[in-house]
Amino acid sequence: MIGAVWDRLRLFNIGELLAHRSRTIMSMLVMAVSASLLVSVFSISGSITGSVDKLTHSLGGKAALEISGVTDAGFDQSLLQDIRAVAGVGTAVPMLRQAIGADDNRALLIGADQTVTQLGSDIGGTLKDQAAKLLTVSNGVLVGSAMGHREGDKFQLGTVTATVAGVIDDATAAKLNGGHIAIALLPIAQKITDRAGRLDSVQIIxxxxxxxxxxxxxxxxxxAGRAVVADPQLRTAQASGAVMLVRYSTLASSAAALIVSAFLIYNAMSMAVAQRRPTLSLLRAMGGKRAPMVRDLIVEAALLGLLGGIIGSILGIGMGRSAIRQLPAAIVNSVESRTEYEVPGYAIPVAILACVLASVLAASIAARQVYKVAPIEALAPIGVGAADVVKPWLRWAAGALGLITVVGAAIIAKADLGRVSIVSISTAIAGSVLLCFAATDPIVRAVAAVARLFGAPGALGATTIERAPRRVWATVMTVMIGVTAIVAIGNASRNMVSAATDSFEGLARTDVFVSPTAMEQFPTGPALPADLKEKLSAIPGVGAVGSAQMAFSTLGQGRVMLQAFENGLAGTASLDSVSQADRARMATGEGVVISRDVARTLGVHEGSDLTLPTPTGEHHVAVLQVVPYFSAIAGVVMLDLDIMRQWYERPGETILGIQFAPGADHAAVMAAIRAAVPADIHVSTGRDAVTAISTSVRQGTSISSAILWIVVLVSAVALLNTLMLSVLDRRRELGVLRAMGTSRRFLLRTVLTEAAGIGVTGAALGLGIGSAVHYLGTFALGHAIAMDIAYHPSPLLVANAVLALGLSLLGAIPPALRAARLPIVEAIAID
Structure with missing residues (x-):
């Protein structure tokens, strides 16, 4: 039995795949593109969360719980005694954790005492093995191999000159922040960071x-609110939030690519059925059953999906490595660990499974052509038999389901579901495809009508179109989805970038910003030198210098960004909407202003009471206002600077905003500021800060945009497949026409008119549906980033549609040339 099945597959299916290598390779490559996109998208988020998770396990070992600081300021070391006194605590391991360096030199400093050896972690084993070296070397530290130091080297680390007491072996260092790590005994680490008596976490065994x-x-x-008690995996969960928006948006684009690929597989299997009709009909006449034939076709498609998925997964690993370098620095630097590229274990199986399922589903629909026809009917040209006739009830069911899906997408888009709202974009496109299936006949008639506009060649092309309505409809859908994705997702993303840029426009009112990292990275630390503000204030031409702070903080089970301003100098447009009365209440610690996503997550609203955990204990405040704010990385809580310094024990500032005095020479003052600021601290104008933030936001959408244009290219391949099938179906007909004196140019124009009919109709549908989805997408993205996004249809909307159409029509050139060059004798001789 198994041998017979294998022989049938080998002779009639695998043999056909090998005989038609071009079509086979094309189908596999299209599926490979979809798989590679899925793997790369999963790898982007998996690399960030995986890096954090690996670091967490390397530091925490067998710890059951972790007590961590509310912010990077940590908490007072005296809290350790209260923790150790709690019943059920076996061992409490104190740690100090602080990022050092910036950009490519960013590393992590870890301080711990001898109890760390009880964790059974990588860091515990390292300290146990080399503790003697640390005890005998002044200001000694152990460094990872990636730090580029050798034993005995001295280098500036924080406030001291450290000595390399030992270098961690490569195998262990790779698990510890990719080797970008420095380990010291707890008192030395506190001395290096100038944080005497402070801790960042306590691992609980x-x-x-x-x-x-x-x-x-x-x-x-x-x-009592002075620190956060949670599972060690909390850091991983918080890291995933920083990349969630990028993941959702790129997944939506990748889903569009997979849908288009499924349509292409449908066309490829239709092509296979058309070419094998004589063989299939002969097998039916000899008593062969339809079910095994259909199963064989489905297995053939599954094989295409499997091979394409495997090839694409390999390509996706490289694509993901490249894509992660394109992530905005604000996302990458918002997590504690360095991001090391890794492919999650589920990425490749899920991508391959998605390709196989899409191929099987598409092939199942195409295989109906075999399952529905009688042996004698199978000898007729495709498009005239019962297989191409869809029952009315199926059309009505598809229309009803499509309408329900579109309405559901509209509800999801309008409802404030946060980043989940992005799902409405893909849902709306899927519902539109169902509605278009219900309207197959009008769509095919429209395609034929467009073709007839081109005269006699178009009339012949229209006849061919009407003979294969399902295949034509499927190709129109591929073009439609490609154009819809470009118009809807592309323009909605453009509106989002504009809205985000406008929300930060208030920064341009400040002449100069001084910060430890670039403003587009949302500088959260370290604090600027204590005397820097005074130095800058003394520069001639400087009118005023205001302070501000940013810091990530745990609130509930999530993470928010604290923003505190002095006199509104470094504020944004969101702070402009806060009344003077509310600002006075902020100054006394009575209330805070929060972003919409924080309000949604915590279930609070304007006037609600809110409890803020801080290193000085819990503080109860009122929600003075809920404001829109670009929250792609984390939600925002705005409070008074002095209150933040007191409650969160974060002295100083992470941002200085400078206003020039009236009539000052801006160039001269700017030069003086740069001379006064240390070389490792960033100086930028307010306008440059806005531009940099806008560029960073645009960079975050660039991966999704690239995927959308790949979808368009896949649509071009689908059009090529369909027209090639049309040429193959009519080889005898084309040969007879050539024998009767029809010119090659006429046949070339005939195929091109079919392409024009399909392309123009698909682009028109895509433009209309894309505009509607674009409208919904502005609401969905607005909820995802917690701010208002205005719907701005742009002339680029039409330009993108025309460009996508042009790329799709490129797929018509090879089959048109094949039709024109078809040898007359060979074509007439075809059975």
């Missing part, structure tokens, strides 16, 4: 038989 849930509750009471 539960006592034997202790109830972890009860232990978590008791520890939460003990820390």
């Amino acid at each position: 539960a006592a034997p038989n202790a109830d972890v849930d009860q232990l978590r509750s008791d520890l939460t009471k003990a820390v």
Whole structure:
């Protein structure tokens, strides 16, 4: 039985795949593109969360819980005694963790005491093996191999000159922040960072038989809001939030590519059925059953999807490595660990499975042509048999389901579901495809009508179009989806970038910003030198210098960005909407202003009470206002600078905003500022800051935009497939026409008119549907980034549609040339 099945597959399916290599390779490549996009998208988010997770395990080992600082300021070391006194705590391992360096030199400094060896972690083993070296070397540190130092080297680390007591071996260093790590005994680390008496985390090893849930509750009471008690995986969960918007938007674009690929597989299998009709009909006449034939076709398609998925997964690994370098620095630097590229374990299986399922579904629909026809009917040209006739009830069902889907997409887009709202874009496109299926006949008639506009060649092309309505409809859908994706997602993303840029326009009112990192990276630390503000204020031509701070903080189970301003100098347009009365309440610590996504997550609104955990304990404030704010990385809580300094124990500032005095020579003052600021600190004008932030936001959408144009190229391949099938179906007919004196040019124009009919109709549908989805997309993206996005239809909308149409029509050239060059004798001789 198995041998017979294999022989049938080998002779009639695998043999056909090898005989028609061009079509086989094309189908596999299209599926490979879809798989590569999926793998690269999964790898982007997986690399960030995976890097954080690997670092967490390397540091935490067998810790059951972690007590971490509310912000990067950590908490007072005296809290350690309260933690160790809680029943159920076996061992409490204190740590200091602080990022050092910037950009490519960014590393992590870890400080710990001898109890770290009980964690059974990589860092514990390293300290245990080399503890003697650290104890005998002044200001000694262990460094990872990626730091580029050798044992005995001295280098500036924080406020001290450190000595390399030892170099961590490559195998262990690779697990510890990719080797970009420095490890010191806790007192030395506190000295290096000038944070005497401070801790950033305490790893908790539960006592034997202790109830972890009860232990978590008791520890939460003990820390009383001064720190956060959570599972060690909380850091990974918070890191995933930073890249979630990019992941959702790129997944939506990748889904469009997969749908287009499925349509192309449908066309490829239709082509296979058309070419094999004589063989299939002969097998039916000899008593062959239809079910095995259909199953064989489905297996053939699954094989295409499997091979394409495997090839694409390999390509996707390289694409993901390239794509992760395109992520905005604000996303990459918002997490504690360095981002190391890795492909999540689920990425390749999911991508391959998606390709196989899409191929099987598409082939199942195409195989109906075999399953529905009688042996004698199978000898007729495709498009005139019962297989091409869809029952009315199926059309009505598709129309009803499509309408429900589109309405559901509209509801999801309008509802404030956060980043989940982006799902409405793909849902709306899927619903539109169902509605178009219900309108197959009008769409095919429209395609034929467009073709007839081109005279006699168009009339002949229209006849061919009407003979294969399902195949024509499928190709129109590929063009439609490509154009829709470009028009809808592309323009909605452009509107989002404009809205984000406008929201930061208030920064341009400040003449100069001084910060430890570039403004587009949302500088959260380290604090600027304590005397820098005074130095800058003394520069001739400087009118005023205002302070501001940014810091990531844990609130609830999520992470927010704290923003505190002095006199509104470094504020944004969101702060402009806050009344003077509310600003006075902010100054006294009575209230805060929060972004929409924070309000949604915490279930609060204007006037609600909000509890803020801080290193100085819990503070109860009122929500003074809920404002729109670009929250692609984290939601925002705005408060007074002095209050932030007191409650969160973060002295100083991470941003200085400078206003020039009236009549000052801007160039001279700017030069003086740059001379006064240390070389490793960033100086930028307010206008440059706005431009840089806008560029960073645009960079975040660039990956999605690239995927959309790949979808268009896939649409061009689908059009090529369909027209090639049309030529193959009519080889005898084309040969007879050539024998009767029809010119090659006439046949060339005939095929091109079919392409024009399909392309123009698909582009028109794509433009209309894309405009509607673009409108919904502005709401969806607005909820995703927690701000208002205005719907601005642009002339580029039509230009993009025309460009996408032009690329799609390129697929018509090879089959048109083949039709024109078809040898007369060979064509007439075809059975």
